[in-house]
Amino acid sequence: MLAIPPGLDPDLLRSFVLIAEGGSFTRAAQVVGRTQSAVSMQIRRLEETLGQPLLLRGPKGVEPTSHGLWLLERARRLLALHDEIHATFRQPEVAGAVRLGSPDDYAIRWLPGILARFAASHPAVQVDVVCAPSNELVERLGEGELDLTLLSEGNEPPGARVRWLWRGPLLWVGAPEAVQRRPLPLALASASCSWRQAAIAALDAANLPWRMAYTAASLSGSLAVALAGLAVTVAMPSPLPEGLRCLGAEDGLPPLPDFAIGLMRGPGSAVAEALAAHIEEGFRLGPVAEGRERRVA
Structure with missing residues (x-):
């Protein structure tokens, strides 16, 4: 009788991807809302399940091993499919238009995967993307010209409610x-x-x-x-x-210094809320990088 291999918990894979992308257990723990020790235990469980070391501490922080690099590419795809299935069956059908602002610096790196997954699960929604500097986008959000916007830390108005999505080095x-x-x-x-x-x-x-x-x-x-x-x-x-x-x-x-990328929203709508959820999930997954690209850090 063939032995059935143990399943891979998406939560373990998500923590692994965050650490492998960001080089830090601490930042990954902040994103998933767990303690650093809990995230470390997740990685130990994943390594025990797969029988191979996946992460090592190097001169530039935590880096994936050769097995970790192999897993990283596939874990991104698996999590994207997992989240698409979950969103399709759990989220109500929404339709309409939504206006999203983003600095150019983030649009190419982060939005392609986010918008592709959002379009797959919400085909009746039209997304209009406006690229401009963070301070201009915040102003346009306040004037009702945008429904939500990404922005760089330091551009948020005093007392504004910002959902911080990513923090890392400049x-x-x-x-x-x-x-x-x-x-x-x-x-x-x-x-x-x-x-x-x-x-x-x-x-x-x-x-x-x-x-x-x-x-x-x-x-x-x-x-x-x-x-x-x-x-x-x-x-x-x-x-x-x-x-x-x-x-x-x-x-x-x-x-x-480190800096952060945040998300600000205007008056809520079902369409804007749905896109905001996809953006938050997209930043938890991290940007999709092709193997031929050379990373900084």
């Missing part, structure tokens, strides 16, 4: 030749951008001279300038174009 990014110049040439967004403010504050605290060489409306614009070797910029942990790398203390640059 990183210096550039070509090796640019970081040697003084004053340090920077390619950042407008003065209201919280990333720009954090970068300047870190350089000033380290007494490192800088100049604003380029102002770009989006991260893609800043990366294009950095790729030309003309300036240094900042970014979240993400795949980088060939020719750019993460810069740090070994390059003479000061550390940058």
Whole structure:
């Protein structure tokens, strides 16, 4: 008689994906609402079930083993299918339109998977996406032009209710030749951008001279300038174009603070609530990355 292999608990896989993506048990525990010890126990149970070590502590934090990398790609797909099935059978049918705001920096990295899963489970909903800087999106949400919006920490109005979806490091990014110049040439967004403010504050605290060489409306614009070797910029942990790398203390640059991505909602509607739930779940799953892409951090 053939032995039936034990099933894989989606909660264990979800915690594993969060740790493998973020490199931290602590941040994963915050996202799933458990203690760090409880998440550690989940990973031990998963490793015992599969019979292989999946995560190891390395110089850059917690990193997946070779077996962990193999599992990570498949766990993402399995969780996406699990959540799609759950949403299709448990959520009521909703129809209509919803207006979503997102900074350009997050739209390409996070929204494709989220919107694809949402369309599969809510085919009668039309999603209109508006890309703009966080401060502009928050203003448009307040004026009723958006139903919900993603935003960077530091742009939320005082007392606003924000659902924080992701927290991680802000990183210096550039070509090796640019970081040697003084004053340090920077390619950042407008003065209201919280990333720009954090970068300047870190350089000033380290007494490192800088100049604003380029102002770009989006991260893609800043990366294009950095790729030309003309300036240094900042970014979240993400795949980088060939020719750019993460810069740090070994390059003479000061550390940058962590930052968070949040979700703000206007007056509730069934459509907006459904999309908000998919966005929150999408951030718990993490962005889908192709194996050929090179990650920062």
